[in-house]
Amino acid sequence: MRGSRVQAVVNELQGEKIDIVNWSEDPAIVVANALSPAEVLRVNVDQQNKKLDVILTEENLSKAIGRRGQNVRLATKLLNYEINIMTDQEDSERRQIDFKEKTENLIKNLELDETLGQLLVAEGFSNIDEIKDTTEEQLSKIEGIENDTAKELIDRAKEYYAKDQEEISKKIKDLGLENDLINHEGLTLGMLVTLGEQKILKLSDFADLASDELTGSYDELKGEKIKIRGYLEDFALSKTEADELIMSARKKIYKD
Numbered sequence: 001m002r003g004s005r006v007q008a009v010v011n012e013l014q015g016e017k018i019d020i021v022n023w024s025e026d027p028a029i030v031v032a033n034a035l036s037p038a039e040v041l042r043v044n045v046d047q048q049n050k051k052l053d054v055i056l057t058e059e060n061l062s063k064a065i066g067r068r069g070q071n072v073r074l075a076t077k078l079l080n081y082e083i084n085i086m087t088d089q090e091d092s093e094r095r096q097i098d099f100k101e102k103t104e105n106l107i108k109n110l111e112l113d114e115t116l117g118q119l120l121v122a123e124g125f126s127n128i129d130e131i132k133d134t135t136e137e138q139l140s141k142i143e144g145i146e147n148d149t150a151k152e153l154i155d156r157a158k159e160y161y162a163k164d165q166e167e168i169s170k171k172i173k174d175l176g177l178e179n180d181l182i183n184h185e186g187l188t189l190g191m192l193v194t195l196g197e198q199k200i201l202k203l204s205d206f207a208d209l210a211s212d213e214l215t216g217s218y219d220e221l222k223g224e225k226i227k228i229r230g231y232l233e234d235f236a237l238s239k240t241e242a243d244e245l246i247m248s249a250r251k252k253i254y255k256d
Contacts, residue, residue, distance in 0.1 A: 021033045027047075037063060038071075039056060044091075103118050109128060119142065119144060128161065171193055171196075175197065175201070180252070181206055184249060186245045200231070203252060211246060212228075214232045214237055214245070215232065217230070
């Protein structure tokens, strides 16, 4: 009654302020509650990369961020998600840029006209791999794409993929990666190139890493949360997957 339970805790903590947030299994709901009284328009959740994009109006921006970014920092700790605060306009502009980049990638590498490239991206095909792995039947369901066009698209995607893999394999060789790391199960060719560029060339080098070095982490400097990029952060590697990759490498290296 009248906040007596909370007040008792506040007194024990010598006046420390306490926020009570309604919990939910859905991180989008939790972050909206945590950033109250700012009114959130929508939340884009990336569970794999543990990221949340919180979209709100310009008028609610300062409320959500809080003094010196305090609200966002506290919500980040509460959820263990990276939180990006943006206005509706910024989100719209970002989506347009993302759409344009994906379209240009398909146009350039599959030699498509702009209309077909835009159509594929609008239908959810955001990269060449997705086209390579789809079927003629699925593609031909899209209005404006005939069976012959669908087959040609898949053939071009497979041809591009094969050529790309060949170039990546050559780069791995040029970087000097040793076979024990190249053959380590779970590492893709793209991951191997990235590791090689960071001078991680042997399985023993990889085994000495911590999972945070692969996936990225946060540190605090003078009260500010600092993002530290991971070597394989761009590959959407989860912490569990990173732990498994490193532990299996350690078992091979230290089995004796």
